Amino acid sequence: MAQPVLRQAERKARGVADEIRIDPVSGKGDLDAFIELTYRLNADDPNWVPPLRADVRELLTPGKNPFHEHAKVQLFLARRGGEVVGRISAHYDELALEQPPEQGMGPGTGNWGMFEAADEAVAAALIARAEEWLREQGMTRVLAPISLSVWEEPGLLVQGFDHPPMLLMGHNKAEYQGWVEHQGYAKAKSLYTYELNTLPDGFPDLIDRIVALGERSSRIVVREVDLSRFDEEAAICIDILNQAWSKNWGFVPFTETEKAYGAKKLKPLILKGANMIAYVDGEPAAFMLAWPDMNKKLIKYGGKLFPFNWAKLLWWLRNPKQADFRVPLMGVLPKYQNSRMASQLAFMMIEYIRRYAVGSHGAQRGEMGWILEDNQGMVAIAEAIDATINREYRIYEKAL
Incomplete structure (x- = not known):
């Protein structure tokens, strides 16, 4: 009789070891584990770009990232047999709750993001715990993944796994799509990035004629940003952005603190000739920003700047060579739209x-996005310059 009893005890011990525990992140050790997990789970993906650890920690830290001033965030870790095997953030943004429901956010809408899981069982447990937390906060609906804000890394990559993302775009395992959908999530919106892989060749003749016509117009002036007045220029662009995007699906306005924070964070990426402000009849009417794709450097750094990578990166940013560019943001005042x-x-x-x-940095490729799938104006502009969709990110929704 001793042998069957022993086997029963062994099975019970293995069952305890295999149990998935979901715990709130508490203290520095848990936060370190939350940050480090993504590097371990994605280490075998040649197209995954390790984010800088310092940037991830700043993103998640109240008092450093102003998002936390108007949001409530709870981080969770999944453990199995004492090993960290997954992570997720559950959060809601008070500014998003104030937006019109027909624009995607609105009352009762919470989010989860920062999602990583070793397998589907872990994914299911994490998502269930995030939903439970959101219900406890009074949320009735989820839009996810959003990490942490719609202005940071929204959406789950579902197309474009065969190449690295450009700067400030996410990358995840292809299996995540099925794991999320198996938990009852349906597509709310797709976000596209568009690739321009023949930058040196220029755009179609029609575009050249439109540009020439604009240059002859006495109403239009397009100029480079003036880096000697950086704060003023940043304020112009963000003011246009808040107006231009105010009716867009998923829009959440920037606070004054976020405007200053974002401008400071992004300043090292601003190259004078790659960022434009357009005037109509003497008034700011539109802007477009383009940043060198720093991911081509970061993919080699393993998420660490020290001891020597910070110097290499700063040197490259001073005058990036053979740099491709991404256009992450553009805005046109509402009165000129359509x-x-x-x-x-x-x-x-x-x-x-x-x-x-092309002329100053030897760019061969460009990327525009993200662009909402039903933003007809921007989709038409991308298609007119022969850009093609190279990545699709999907935001899902579910009633709680």
């Missing part, structure tokens, strides 16, 4: 940026 003026300004700015990126 008009010829909007597309004319866009074509002029992107052509000037193309000339600069």
Whole structure:
């Protein structure tokens, strides 16, 4: 009789070891584990770009990232047999709750993000715990993944796994799509990035004619940003952005603290000739930003700047060579949207940026996005310059 009893005890011990525990992150050790997990789970993916650990820690730290001033965030770790095997953030943004429901956010809408899981069982347990926490906070609906804000890394990558993402775009395991959908999530919106892989060749002749026509117009002036007045220039761009995107799906306005924080964080990426402000009748009407793709460097750094990578990165940012560029943000004032003026300004700015990126930095590729799948104006602009979709990110929704 001793042998069956022993086998029963062994099975019970293995069952305890295999049990998945989901615990709130508490203290520095848990936060370290939360940050480190992504490097371990994605180490075998040649197209995954390790984020800088310092940046991830700052993103998650109240008092450093102003998102936390108007949001409540709870981080969770999954453990099995004492090993960390998954992570997730559950959070809601008070500013998002104030937005009109027809624009995607609105009352009762919470989020989860920062999602990593070793297998589907872990994924299911993490998502269930995030949903439970959101219900406890009074949320009735989830939009996910969003990590942490719609202005940071929204959406789950579902197309474009065969190449690294450009700067400030996410990358995840292909299996995650099925794991999320198996938990009852349906697509709310797709976000696209568009690739321009022949920058040196220029755009179609029609675009050249539109640009030339704009240059002859006495109403239009397009100029480079003035880095000697960086704060003022940043304020102009963010003011246009808040107005231009105010009716967009998923929009959440920037606070004054976030404007200053974002401008400071992004300043090292701002190259004069790659960022444009357009004026119509003497008033700021549109802007377009393009940043060198720092991910081409970061993919080699393993998420660490010290002891020597910080110097290499700073040196490269001073005058990046053979650098590809991403256009992450563009905005046109609402009164010009859905008009010829909007597309004319866009074509002029992107052509000037193309000339600069190719002529000064040897750019071969460019990327625009993300762009909402139903943003007809931006989709039309991307198609007119022969850009093609190279990555799709999907935001899911579920009623709680």
